[in-house]
Amino acid sequence: MSKTVIIGGVAGGATAAARLRRLDESMEIVILERGEYISYANCGLPYYIGDVIKERQALLLQTPMAMKAKYNIDVRTSNEVEKINKDRKTVTVRSEQGEYEETYDDLIIATGSSPLKPPIPGIDNEGIYSLWTVPDTDRIRAIVDERKPKTAAVIGGGFIGLEMAENLHKRGIKVSIIEAQDQVMAPVDYDMAQLIHENLDMNGVSLHLGDGVSEFIRGDDMVTVKLASGAEVTADMVILSIGVRPNSQLAKDAGLQLNKRGGIKVDPWMHAFEEGEGNNQADGIWAVGDVIEVENFITKEKTMIPLAGPANKQGRIVANNIKGAAEEYKGSLGTSVAQVFDYTVASTGINEKTLRLAGKEKGRDYEVALIVQKSHAGYYPMATPMTLKMLFDMTGKILGAQIIGQDGVDKRIDTIATTIRLGGDVHSLAELELAYAPPYSSAKDPVNMLGFVAGNILDGKMSFVQWDEIKKEMQVLDVTEDVERRIWAMDDSVHIPLGQLRERLDELDKNKTIVVYCAIGVRSYNGARVLAQCGFKDVQILAGGSSFYKSMTYVPCAGDSQKDEGNVEDMNESGEIKILDCCGLQCPGPIMKVNDALKIMKPGETVRVSATDMGFAKDVESWCQRTGNTFVGKERNGRENIVTIRKGNNSVGSPCCPSSEKPAELPQGKTMIVFDGDLDKVLASFIIANGAAAMGRPVTMFFTFWGLNVLRKPEKVKVKKTMIEKMFGAMMPRGTGKLKLSNMNMMGMGTKMMKKVMKAKNVMSLEELIEEAKKNGVKLVACTMSMDIMGITADELIDGVELAGVASYLGDAEVSNVNLFI
Numbered sequence: 153m154s155k156t157v158i159i160g161g162v163a164g165g166a167t168a169a170a171r172l173r174r175l176d177e178s179m180e181i182v183i184l185e186r187g188e189y190i191s192y193a194n195c196g197l198p199y200y201i202g203d204v205i206k207e208r209q210a211l212l213l214q215t216p217m218a219m220k221a222k223y224n225i226d227v228r229t230s231n232e233v234e235k236i237n238k239d240r241k242t243v244t245v246r247s248e249q250g251e252y253e254e255t256y257d258d259l260i261i262a263t264g265s266s267p268l269k270p271p272i273p274g275i276d277n278e279g280i281y282s283l284w285t286v287p288d289t290d291r292i293r294a295i296v297d298e299r300k301p302k303t304a305a306v307i308g309g310g311f312i313g314l315e316m317a318e319n320l321h322k323r324g325i326k327v328s329i330i331e332a333q334d335q336v337m338a339p340v341d342y343d344m345a346q347l348i349h350e351n352l353d354m355n356g357v358s359l360h361l362g363d364g365v366s367e368f369i370r371g372d373d374m375v376t377v378k379l380a381s382g383a384e385v386t387a388d389m390v391i392l393s394i395g396v397r398p399n400s401q402l403a404k405d406a407g408l409q410l411n412k413r414g415g416i417k418v419d420p421w422m423h424a425f426e427e428g429e430g431n432n433q434a435d436g437i438w439a440v441g442d443v444i445e446v447e448n449f450i451t452k453e454k455t456m457i458p459l460a461g462p463a464n465k466q467g468r469i470v471a472n473n474i475k476g477a478a479e480e481y482k483g484s485l486g487t488s489v490a491q492v493f494d495y496t497v498a499s500t501g502i503n504e505k506t507l508r509l510a511g512k513e514k515g516r517d518y519e520v521a522l523i524v525q526k527s528h529a530g531y532y533p534m535a536t537p538m539t540l541k542m543l544f545d546m547t548g549k550i551l552g553a554q555i556i557g558q559d560g561v562d563k564r565i566d567t568i569a570t571t572i573r574l575g576g577d578v579h580s581l582a583e584l585e586l587a588y589a590p591p592y593s594s595a596k597d598p599v600n601m602l603g604f605v606a607g608n609i610l611d612g613k614m615s616f617v618q619w620d621e622i623k624k625e626m627q628v629l630d631v632t633e634d635v636e637r638r639i640w641a642m643d644d645s646v647h648i649p650l651g652q653l654r655e656r657l658d659e660l661d662k663n664k665t666i667v668v669y670c671a672i673g674v675r676s677y678n679g680a681r682v683l684a685q686c687g688f689k690d691v692q693i694l695a696g697g698s699s700f701y702k703s704m705t706y707v708p709c710a711g712d713s714q715k716d717e718g719n720v721e722d723m724n725e726s727g728e729i730k731i732l733d734c735c736g737l738q739c740p741g742p743i744m745k746v747n748d749a750l751k752i753m754k755p756g757e758t759v760r761v762s763a764t765d766m767g768f769a770k771d772v773e774s775w776c777q778r779t780g781n782t783f784v785g786k787e788r789n790g791r792e793n794i795v796t797i798r799k800g801n802n803s804v805g806s807p808c809c810p811s812s813e814k815p816a817e818l819p820q821g822k823t824m825i826v827f828d829g830d831l832d833k834v835l836a837s838f839i840i841a842n843g844a845a846a847m848g849r850p851v852t853m854f855f856t857f858w859g860l861n862v863l864r865k866p867e868k869v870k871v872k873k874t875m876i877e878k879m880f881g882a883m884m885p886r887g888t889g890k891l892k893l894s895n896m897n898m899m900g901m902g903t904k905m906m907k908k909v910m911k912a913k914n915v916m917s918l919e920e921l922i923e924e925a926k927k928n929g930v931k932l933v934a935c936t937m938s939m940d941i942m943g944i945t946a947d948e949l950i951d952g953v954e955l956a957g958v959a960s961y962l963g964d965a966e967v968s969n970v971n972l973f974i
Contacts, residue, residue, distance in 0.1 A: 155180040156474060157243060157256035159233045159402070161190030163460050164441030165262030166214060167467030173223040175475045181225045182254060184245055186232035189286045190214060195460060197289045198312065201296060202319025211286065236406035241436060258436045258474050261416065261424065262467070263399040265442035265458050267392060274368030279375045280390040283312060292391070296323050301388030304328070305377050307365055309336030313393035314348075314492050317357055320391075321493075327357050328385050330377060332364035334946070339488055339499040340554045343522075343619065343704055344541055347556050348492055350706045354769070354788055355493045360385065362946075381951050396458055398443040408434055415445035415456050420480035422470040438474070440466035449483035449573070450502050450551055451510075457484040487569040489562050494791045498565035501552025501572060504543055518545050520618065521578075521606040522695040524672040525598035527559040532590035535736040536764045536791065537672070539700060540564065542602050548577040548610055553602075558764065558791050560593070567599050578606035614680060617667050617692040619704040620936065627664040631679040632671060632698070635747050639775045640698060642669065643958045650675045653682055662688050669694035669701070699767045705957050706770075734763040735792060742768045743775055746797065750781060755800035758784065762792045769793040821850040821968035823961065826859035828974060829885065830894035831903060831918065834862050837974045838921040844970075845928035852964040853925075856935035859974075860944055861885045862922075863934055869948045877943025884942070887950075888918045926952045933961060 156172055158165045161183040169181050183190060191214035199205045216227035228247070235244040242253045267282040269275060281292050295301065304320045306313045309331035317327045329336065329352065335345035336352075336359075352359055360379060367378040368390065377385040400414045409417040409425040416439040417425050423433040442458035444466070462484045469479045489498040504520065512518055521542045526535040538557025544550050553568045555561045571580050581603030588595055596604070608614045622628065628645040630637060637647055648656045650670070660666060666688055668676040676693045683691045694701060732749050734742035742763040749759055761772070769786045772795050776783040784796040822844040826837050841851045855863055866887035873881065885891055893902050910917065916924065926932065932953045939945070939955070946955060954960075965971050 153178050153180060154257045155182070155255065156258045156260065157254055158183045158260040158262055159243070160262035160264055160399075160441070161185035161227060161229075162192065162194065162262070162264060162441075164264075164463040164467040164470075165260065166191035166219075167464045168260050168262065168440065168471045169219070169225050170223055171468050171471035172474065173225060175471060177224075181223075182256075183219070183225060183227045184231045184233050184243070184254070185227070185229045187285060187287075188229050190216060190219070190227055190229060192286055194284070197283055197286070198315040198319045200289055201283075201293050201316070202322040204319065204322065208290075211289070233402060236402060236437075238406055238434065238437070256436065258438065260467075260470055261403055261437065261439040261443060262441045262463075263402060263443050265396040265398050268395040268397055269392065270394065272365055272368060274370065275392075277368050277370040277375065279370060279373075279388070280368060280392060282392045283316060292389075295389060296320070296325070299388070301325055303387040304389045304391060305330060305375070305385050305387035306391045306393060307377070308393035308395065309333070309361075310338060310393055310395065311488070311490050313391070314352075314490060316391050316393060317352070318491070318493050321355065321357065325388075328360060328387065329357060330360045330363065330365060330379065330385060332362070332380075334362040336361070337490070337492075337497055339486065339503060340497065340556075341504045341541070343700075344497075344539065344554045344556055346706065347539060347703050348495065348497060350703050351493060351495050353706075354793075356788075358385075396442065398456065398458075400443050403439070403443070406434075406437075408437070408439075411445045411454060411456075413445075413456055416443055417454075418444050420447075420482070421473050421478065422466060422481060438470045440470050446481070447483035448502070449485045451506075452483070455484075457486045459484070459486065459488060461487070485569055485572060487565065489565060494558050494788075495556055496558065496561035497554075497556050498561050499552070499554045500565055500569040501550065502543070503552055503554065507543065507551070516546075518543055518551060519606070519609050520616070520695070521602055521609060522616070522618070522700070523598070523601055523605055524696055524700060525601055526594065527557060527598075528592050529590035529594050530736065533736050534559075534764065534791075537699075538564070538598060539696065540598055540602055542568070542578070542606060544578050544606055546610070548579055548606070550577060550581075560598075564597075564599050568602075578603050578610070582607055614677065615690075615692045616695040618695050619701045620940070622667060622694075622937075623665075624937070625664065626667050626692075627661050629660065629666055629668045629679065630670075631668060631675050633744075635744060636671065638778045639743060639771050640702065642698070642701070643962060645669075650679050653679055654686075657683075657686055660688070665690040665692060667692050667694055669698050671699050672697040699765075702767060702770070702959075705959055729796075730757065730759040732759050732761045734761055734765070734768070736764060741765070743771060746772060746775070747779075750779075750797070750799050753799045756798065758796060758798045760794060760796050762789075762794045764791050764793070769795055772797065821852070821964060822970045822972075823852045823854065823965045823968045824972035824974055825961070826853055826855045826862065826974050827857055828894070829858035829861040829891060831888075831891040831906065832893050832895075833974050834859070834888075834891060835918055835921070837972070838918065838925055840972070841925050841930050842921060842928060845925065845930050850929075850931075850964075850968075851925075852931045852933060852961065852968075854933045854935060854961040856938040857942070858884075860934060860938055860942060861891065862888060862918075863932065863949045863953050864944065865948055865950055866890075869945075871945045871947050873943055873945075880943045881948075888922070891918070922950075931964070935961075 158169055169183055172181055193211045196211055219225045219227045231245050231247045233243045234246050242255050245252055245254055267284050303326045305328045306317045307330050309329050317329050321327050335342050337345050363379045363381045366380050369376040374386050375390050398414045400416055403416045404410055407427040409427050418439050422438045424437045424439045426432040426434050441463035445454050446457055448455045466481055469481050472479050485500050487500040524537050524539050528535050536558040540555045542553040550572050555565050581599055586597045628642050630645045630647045631650040633649050668679045670676040680691045680693050734745050742765050773783045780801045782798040784798055786795045844851045861884050864887045866889050933956050934953050936955050936957055
């Protein structure tokens with residue numbers, strides 16, 4: 153009778169044990185688990201804390217007694233393996249009763265992973281917790297139930313961090329997410345993550361991105377989280393969700409091969425390797441789950457993918473192979489899905505960041521299909537938008553996909569993942585015959601549409617420009633309707649509604665690249681096909697349409713803008729509130745219905761509008777400002793954005809927040825474009841800015857082209873650049889200390905004299921003026937388009953600078969009464 157010992161009893165280990173028993177009734181099977189529980193639902197832990205999962209017992213999928221009764225498996229919890237003795241084929245175990253040795257014929261290492269806990273000062277203070285095990289869950293749940301914290305800081309924006317943020321929010325806790333990278337949810341690209349950022353903000357979660365933790369300070373019942381930027385976040389409790397590391401010390405001490413990240417190296421049959429030259433299998437030792445290195449299914453490179461799905465499959469494969477099979481684990485796609493409030497976020501394969509890091513270039517090595525589709529037939533109630541992004545090479549091979557939406561996301565990502573696994577390409581997606589009924593899909597499913605669009609790109613029938621690829625020399629064509637144009641329009645765009653395009657072609661320049669946009673991309677595609685067949689040689693479509701573009705330039709509002717606490721009935725002169733249901737309609741549908749409804753309403757009447765379109769709430773605010781109506785307030789109720797509008801403009805709300813009952817005031821903001829990088833001009837701009845800020849006026853300084861040098865760090869920052877970008881960087885002044893006067897510079901003598909006189913006259917230096925401006929709340933904005941042209945990256949800029957496009961600046965300019973170009 154053979155004997156298999158399994159170290160670790162959660163996903164991979166428990167699966168291997170159950171499979172072994174089904175294959176061999178006589179085998180002796182022992183699970184050694186250092187914790188108190190085996191086979192628990194670790195992915196469900198945040199939802200128990202959020203009281204979504206009501207019963208704690210539901211988390212415990214198997215117990216030692218149940219495993220013994222059902223499978224005759226000897227499960228020993230609180231038994232920690234301290235050493236693997238390969239020469240004797242035994243393991244040394246420590247239990248409450250003492251130390252002992254357990255023999256084995258086959259040994260499966262399924263030790264999993266543990267949360268990262270970097271050496272940040274104060275990280276071991278009281279009030280700071282990690283979530284990984286059932287005891288962790290019990291501890292956090294008890295604190296939430298008994299102490300009723302009002303605020304929480306979640307460190308890390310990965311799967312667990314976002315799930316914890318949502319579930320703490322469900323418990324009525326105000327949550328801040330702190331993430332050192334510039335985005336949450338690393339498996340998706342920045343553009344897709346921006347949709348998540350927008351949604352988190354709309355649900356009242358405070359985001360601190362691109363700002364790591366430098367220290368934790370414990371105060372009176374509170375923890376202060378100090379950030380690298382100098383900012384501070386104070387919370388009643390802190391949840392660490394920074395990442396995981398493989399639990400591989402046992403394997404390392406046993407002389408097994410590990411990779412640089414500590415993952416156990418295995419062959420396709422899940423054998424562990426002996427340390428040293430060559431890949432010699434360790435006799436009778438196997439490994440599965442988070443602790444092992446796997447092959448990326450797309451790139452064929454070795455990596456770490458700690459997910460439950462692969463771990464369970466590996467457990468099954470190793471059990472089959474112990475019983476004589478020769479099954480191979482053929483790599484991981486990293487297919488994943490997560491709920492983030494009312495959004496579902498899913499991905500499979502590799503992302504665009506990975507391609508770029510590998511030196512791949514869009515248009516040469518790969519292409520991108522990015523579309524916005526409805527979850528099911530638009531005429532059936534509650535259809536919601538979903539954004540799909542797919543990467544594929546120039547032969548049509550699918551490299552990866554990302555999908556974000558409220559409904560139907562999971563089945564679409566699974567369809568794409570299955571197609572990849574079975575060797576299908578973009579044309580296969582177009583050919584798929586998928587189930588259709590109005591409540592579930594459309595006759596042309598979003599996955600089919602991805603295939604159609606990708607095929608058109610490869611065939612040269614359409615060309616897309618991404619949101620950050622629009623250049624000044626391009627001519628931008630808006631084919632939306634007049635009512636949409638009133639809400640939002642791209643800078644310097646030509647407006648020709650699609651229905652008028654054929655009669656107004658002479659208004660466009662055939663010698664320029666024409667970029668066509670509409671709300672989501674359908675009308676712009678039709679417009680692009682008209683232009684392409686009427687002699688326009690270079691026509692491109694804005695990927696994802698204006699709805700996606702606006703999300704890319706979205707800036708969270710300060711404060712809680714989610715709910716108007718005022719009494720709407722008291723604001724309504726007629727006493728009647730009209731109800732308008734726009735759920736299921738996609739932009740511009742909700743705005744069109746609102747526009748029609750207000751035409752027949754009397755001044756002072758109020759309408760409450762519900763819509764599932766994610767961009768509706770911010771669009772309707774802008775529409776109210778431009779049409780002379782009053783935006784009363786907004787709130788989020790599940791998947792619905794609910795806004796209240798009163799016809800007429802007898803009160804004015806702020807651009808972000810619900811209105812207060814006061815007469816309209818003239819704009820008081822001050823905006824300036826800092827184009828030049830000359831010292832004297834920059835000094836003047838900051839003196840004006842600080843003066844305006846001292847008067848209590850909102851000030852925006854938009855730095856573009858040579859003005860960007862003002863915002864550069866004085867020290868050299870190591871970033872990856874092209875040769876031209878490096879040349880630009882070398883020729884331009886790096887920071888305020890290198891700026892020169894526009895006149896009388898005299899090879900630098902004039903600049904030195906100016907600085908000396910300023911010091912003697914007690915005039916603040918430029919560096920001091922910049923710090924004072926930041927302290928006074930002056931918004932410093934770096935033009936992203938100019939940064940791209942001049943080869944300046946975000947890492948090279950001083951702290952406290954926002955990155956934005958011209959649309960963001962113009963938004964501030966519209967509520968200003970002074971606008972300067974310097």
